[in-house]
Amino acid sequence: EKVISVDPSSHCRYALGMEDGRIKDDDITASSHWYETTGPQYARLNREEGDGAWCPEGQLEPSDSQYLQVDLGRLTFLTVVGTQGRYARNSGNEFARAYRLNYSRDGLLWKSWRNRLGNAVMEGNKNAYASVINDLHPPIITRYIRLIPVTRVSTTVCMRVELYGCPWEDGLISYSSPEGQPMNPPGYPIASFNDSTYDGAHERSRRLFGGMGQLTDGVIGLDDFLQTRQYHVWPGYDYLGWRNDSLGTQGYVEMEFVFDRRRNFTSMKVHSNNMFSRGVKIFSSVSCWFKPRLIAGWEVESVAFKTVLDDRNPSARYVTVPLNRRTAKSIRCRFYFADIWMMFSEISFQSGNKSTHTHVPNPSTSEPPDDGNTPILIGCLVTIILLLVIIIFLILWCQYVCKVLEKHLFLLCPTACGGGYAEPDVTQCTPHQCFHSNAPHYAETDIVRLQGVTGSNMYAVPALTVDSLTRKDISAAEFPRQHLIFREKLGEGQFGEVHLCEAEGLPEFLGEGSPLPDRDGRSVLVAVKQLRADATSQARNDFLKEIKIMSRLNDPNIIRLLCVCVSSDPLCMVTEYMENGDLNMFLSQREIESTLTLSDLLHMSVQISSGMKYLASLNFVHRDLATRNCLLDRRLTIKIADFGMSRNLYSSDYYRIQGRAVLPIRWMAWESILLGKFTTASDVWAFGVTLWEIFTLCKEQPYSLLSDEQVIENTGEFFRNQGRQIFLYGPPLCPPSLFELMMRCWSRDLADRPTFEGLYQALRPHVNQ
Template sequence: MHLFLLLILQATAAIGQIDPAHCRYPLGMEDRRIKDDALKASSQWHETTGPQYARLNREEGDGAWCPAALPSVSQYLEVDLGRLTFLTVIGTQGRYIRNSGNEFAREYRVNYSRDGKLWKSWRNRQGNEVNAYTSVIKDLRPPIVTRYVRLLPVTRLSTTVCMRVELYGCSWDDGLISYSAPEGQRMQPPGYPIANLNDSTYDGVHERGKLFGGLGQLTDGVIGQDDFTRTHEYSVWPGYDYLGWKNDSLEYVEMEFVFDRQRNFTSMKVHSNNMFSRDVKIFSSVSCWFKPHFVWEAEPVEFRTVLDDRNPSARYVTVDLNHRTAKSLRCHFYFADVWMMFSEISFQSGNKHARANKTAAPSASATPDDGKTPILIGCLVTIILLLVIIIFLILWCQYVCKVLEKTLIKQALVFPTACGGGYAEPDITQCTPHQCFHSNAPHYAETDIVRLQGVTGSNMYAVPALTVDSLTRKDISAAEFPRQQLIFREKLGEGQFGEVHLCEAEGLPEFLGEGSPLPDRDGHSVLVAVKQLRADATSQARNDFLKEIKIMSRLNDPNIIRLLCVCVSSDPLCMVTEYMENGDLNMFLSQREIESTLTHANNIPSVSLSDLLHMAVQISSGMKYLASLNFVHRDLATRNCLLDRRLTIKIADFGMSRNLYSSDYYRIQGRAVLPIRWMAWESILLGKFTTASDVWAFGVTLWEIFTLCKEQPYSLLSDEQVIENTGEFFRNQGRQIFLYAPPLCPPSLFELMMRCWSRDIPDRPTFEGLYQALKPHVNQS
C-alpha cells in the first residue's frame, strides 16, 4: 500500500514536469516504432540507400541513407515523430555496410518543426546556430519541443556522406506549442553583476519588444536557483536561467499560451524567483482568460498568491485553473515588487474536455434510491477519510525524514566533526556518519574546511602537522629575489588577505643559476605567478602564508609547480612560483577538438588521443609524488594543471582564486568555498580530505580531459543536487548518479575512472597504481 501510494504521488508530481537528465529514451528508429512512412529525404543515391535505411545500428539495404548529391543546404533526412516530443539527444553513425563503406557526416545541422510547415534552426544556449559536434551522441542543449526533425549533413570536403540516426527524448504531454511574452530585461544594480534576464533560446519571433510564436527557456526543464545570478549552465551569463521584467514600464506581464488541441486545464505551475533582498518577488496575483474556439471568454480565473517575506527560496506557484476548457490561455501576472522572474511554466490537464454543467437535469436512467444509499455513502466517506489520514501520515513521515537528512548534510558541510581529522587513509568503520553528526567532540574540522582556501585565495595543501609559531627566515630555503625586478602583468585572483599576480621576472633564470627549472631565455624575462600578502593581513594570515611557503619549498617534482624564490625581507611578503605560457589545462582543452583529417585540413587547433593520455600520466605522476609526502591537494582539477608548449603539465594550486572558475565552487555561508563536483562523498559529508579523496578528484579530472573540458562535471545537476547525490553514495542503495563515459575515452580507462569513484575507500586505487595502469596506454597509442 505504501509503495502504491508513493507511485501515485510521484506520478502526479511528474505530470507536466520534464527533467532533461532523465528524458533520454530512444524514440524508435532502431527498434522500428518509427515506421518507414514517417521517414523522408530530400534525395537518395539509390533505392537501397533511401531514408528507411537511416536506422542506428542496423545494416539493411546498402547500410544507411545517402543523399544523391553532395551535402548542401538542400539535402536533409526528415523524421516524423508522430506527436509533440521533448527531444534531448541525437545519435548518429555513418555507413559501415559490413566493412565495405565508411561514408559519414562529420557535422550536421538540425532543423525542426512542430506543425510540419514552419521550420526552425536549432541554436545553442548562447543563441547561435551551430553545427552539431562530430561525436556519435550529441546532447541538444537546449532541448527542443518538436514533432518533425530534419538532419542536414555538412561537409567541408567534396565527399559522399551517409547517415544512420536515433533520436532520444520523451513525450511532451504539456501540449504547449508556443508562448508569447514581453522580452526580458537587463538588471544593472550597483555593486552587483549585470543580470541579463532575456529568453536567449526562444525559437519564435522577436519584434518591438515582444516574443511570440515560439518556445524557449520557460519550457527547457531547467528551474532557476534561489540566487538568480547563479546558473545551472556552464559558461553563461548571470541571470541566464530566468526571464524577468521590471515594473517601471509594465503594469503587469501579459503572456499568451497556445496548445496543440483543446484541453481541460486543472492547474498552471509557475517557477518564480523570490530573492526579496534584491527587489524580486513571486507575482502577487494572476488573471487568466480562456479561448476555447474563436473568441475569448469574458470570465477570467483569478488567483491571489500568498506572499512570503521570510523565505527567499525560488519556488513553484500552483495556480488552480478550475477545469476550464480552451486551446489558448492569456494570463496577466501582477508585480509584488520591483522585479518578477520566471524560469519554468507548465500546465496540467484533466481527461475531461468540457466543464461540468452544475445545473444539468438528472439522467432519465437514474436508479431510484432503495434506502441503502446512505449506508454506502457512509462507508465510502469512512474509507476516503482513512485513506486521507494514511496519506497524510506517510507524507508527514517523509517530510520529517527529508528535513532531518538535509539538516544533517548541512551540519556536515558547515560543522564536520572530529571524524574528519587526520591525514592517514580513513577507516570509515571507526565512526559512522550518524555518530559523526551527533558526536560531542569539538567541531574543529570546520576550520579545516574554511581554510581549504589559503590567505591569497589559492588552494592550500593539507600536510602532516607543520608548526609556524617559531618559523623564521632561516626556515625558508628559497632565495630572496629583488622585488623591483618583478613587473606586474595581470591579477589572476585574490583571497581575503592577499592576491595572485601574473608577473614578468627579469633575470630570474640567471638568479637561480644552475639547476633552475626555468628554460633559458637568453636574458629575457620569464612569466611567474606571484602570491602577495596584503598589508592589512592579520598575524594568523601572516603565519599561514609562511606555512604555505614552507610547504611549497618542500616540493621538487617535474609535474608539480615549484616555488622559485621569495620576497620576505620586507613587506608585502611574496612567494614566486612557476607559471606556464599556455595557461591552465581547462582553457587549453576547451579551445581544441580531437585531432582528425578535418582539423588538419582547416587548421583547427587540436589534440590527439595520445596527447590526452600523456597528460593523464603526468598528472598521476605528480599526484604520486604528493602522496609520497603525505600531502593532500584537495582541489585537483584541470583548472589547477598548467601546461607548457611541449604539453608538459605541472599541478598548481591557484584555480580557486580565479573569478573565471567561480562557478566550479560552492560557497557555504559566505565563507568556505568547496569544489563539490570534484569532491569525494566523505569530503562533503564528513570533512575528510585524504589521498583517497584526491584519487576521486583525479577520476573527475580524467573525465574532464576526455570531454575536452566542454562541460562541467554533473552539468545537469544543481549544486544542491550534487550534494544530495553524495548522500546517495553514502546510503549505497544503487541510486547514486555517476558521470557518463566520454566518447573519446577507451573503455578500460573509464573503468579506471569508476574505480576512482568507489564508494568504499579501500577499493579506490593508489596514485602509484594509477600511474602504473596509465603508462601502458601511452605506449600503445
C-alpha cells in the first residue's frame, strides 16, 4: 500500500501556540533577558506586550550562546520556524540576522540542528517588523527547542517567534541500526545509502545508536532509488540501505526502536524499495521481540511476519507488519533479505486507537451546552476536593509529628544510634531501635559536606589550609572565558552549576603535553563548573579548595583540571569531558555481544580500579564512585569524574536527607551510612557495586527491589552482623571468580576488603583472555 505517514511540505505546518497563547509563559525560558519587560514570555510572533520581544542581556558577541527555549509539552514534529525582531509600535529596531537551533527530546541531551547540506545557521530577519519563515529540512522530532541568535559583530538582538508542526503520535524517540552502505552500480553514479541526518551516535562497530534521522523525516523514497526528492544531494539520499554480504552470514538487518512510554502496538509500516532489476527487494520476512521496560529482558515470544514478494511491480511501497497488540517500550526487529540489497526510507508505528500522525486541534472549539445537572455536579466536585484537602493535611501533619519524634529519639541516645559505641549501662535506646522499619537513622556528621558548591561530590582529602588560598596557589592557567561556548547545563548545586561547553583554541592554549585526545579537527568539549554571583564567602573558599584538589590530580583514568577562569567573577574551573558521556548511560543502552564483549567490560573495570588506585595513593577518598561518575570516550577509555550528583538524570540514585544533603546510599558502605565514615575502604565497597553495575549493563538500580528506607535497614544488618543482610545477586555475565571479588569488597570488616592495588592486580590478568 502507498500511504504517506507525514508530508512535511503540506500536512504538518500548524502554528503550535506562541502567538495565540496555547504555549504558556512558564514554558518559555531564556538564558538571560535585558529587562523584565523583554523577558522570554514576550517572544511571541505578531504580539507587542511588554517592550515588544525577548532581548538577551547586553550586547551579543560573536562568541556568545544566548538562547530562547520553548517547551512544547510533548514530542512534536517541527517543520517550520518563524521569527521577527522588536518593533514595539515603531520604537524598536533590534532583530537577529541569523540564528541556530538546538533541540532535545528529554530536556537532558541537546542536539544541534543542521540542514541537509550540513549548515547549522539559518537566515534571520532584515528588519524589526517583517516575519521570516524558514522551513526545516530535515524537520525535527523534539519536545524542547532553543533558538540561538548568531551575529558577526557586537550588537543588540531581540526576537519574536512562532513554531509550526504537529504532534508526534508515534512516540518513537530513537532507533538503532547498522550504518548504511554505498553502491557502485555499473553504468550509474555511486549511490550512498547512509542516514545523513541521524542525530545519535555513530559507534565504532559501524552501528547507529540512540538517535533519529531519515527513517522518521516524512520523506518517502521514489521507485528509482537513484532519484531523490531533495535538490543538491547525492544519488540514494532518500534511502537507508544495506548489502546482504556486508553484514556477515546472518542474512538480516537488526534494528531496535525505543519509545517514550509503554504502548500497545497494532502495526509497523516500513516503506521499502523494490527495484528488483537492480538487486533490491522488500524484506522476505521480519521477526520482532518486545521489552516492556528498558531495564527488563526481551520477551521470549516474538511476532513473525512473511511478506508476499512481488517480482512484477518494481514500485517502492509500504509493507504493513501486524504487531498483534503487543505491549512494549522497546521493540527489536530482524528484517531478512530477499535479494542482494534492502532499502528503507520511512518506518512508523501504530499503537492503541490513535492514528500515526494527526493535526494539532483547532483551539477555537465550541463549548458544550449547559443543562440543569451542572450545579449538582459542581457541588459534588467541590465536596470531594475539600475532603481530599483535609485528608492530605492530616497525612502531612502525621508525617511532621513522626519526624519530630524520631529526631528527639535520635538526640536522646546518639551514642547507641550512631554506631554501636554505647556504654554497657545505656538502655534507653539500642541499635535495634535505631533501625526499626519505620524510622531508619543515619549519621549526619560528615554527610552534609558530601556535595560541593556546584552540586558535584567533594573528594575527601588530607587537610588543606584554605584561609589564605590565593591565585598563586592555583597551578592551572587562566583561560579566556569568552572562548567558552555554552552547549547545555549538566547539573547544578546550591551555589553553582556544571555546564557542557565548547572550548575554542584549547589544545593550542594548553600546548605540548596537553591531556586532550586527538579531536580530528573537531571542537573540544569540556565540563565547566561555575560559581554563582550570589555565592557566600564560604562557598568561594570551598570552590577554590576544590580547584586546588583537582589541580593535584594527574592520571590517565581521572578527569583532569585543564584551566580556570578566576581573574574575575564568575569563578570557573574547566575539566575534561568525554564524548560518549557517562558509563551508566553508555552501558544501559547496549547489549552484550552485539556492541560489547566480556573483554570490554573487564577492560572498563581495570581502568576504574587503576584510577581509584591512584586516588588511594594520594589518600583521596572519592565518596561517590558509580558508573554515572565514569566518563567514556569513543575508544572505551574511562575517566573517573565527580559531577553525577549534580545531575537531575540521576536524582533517583540519591537519598535526600530533610532537603539538606543527598546520599548515594545504594553504593555506600554500612559504616558510611551509620557513622558518616568515608575511607578508601568505603570506596572499595562502592567499587564492588560499580562492578555489579558494569556486569548487569546498568539495566537496573542496585537493590532495585528495596526502597531507600529498606536499604538503610539493610545496613543495620551489617552493623549487627547477624547474618541477615541482603547482598546483590551475581550478574549472569559475571565470571564466578569476579563475583567472589565483589563479595570481598562488601565485607563487613574494613580490614577484610581488598585494596585498590589488589583489585587492579586481580583484574588486570583477565583482560583480553
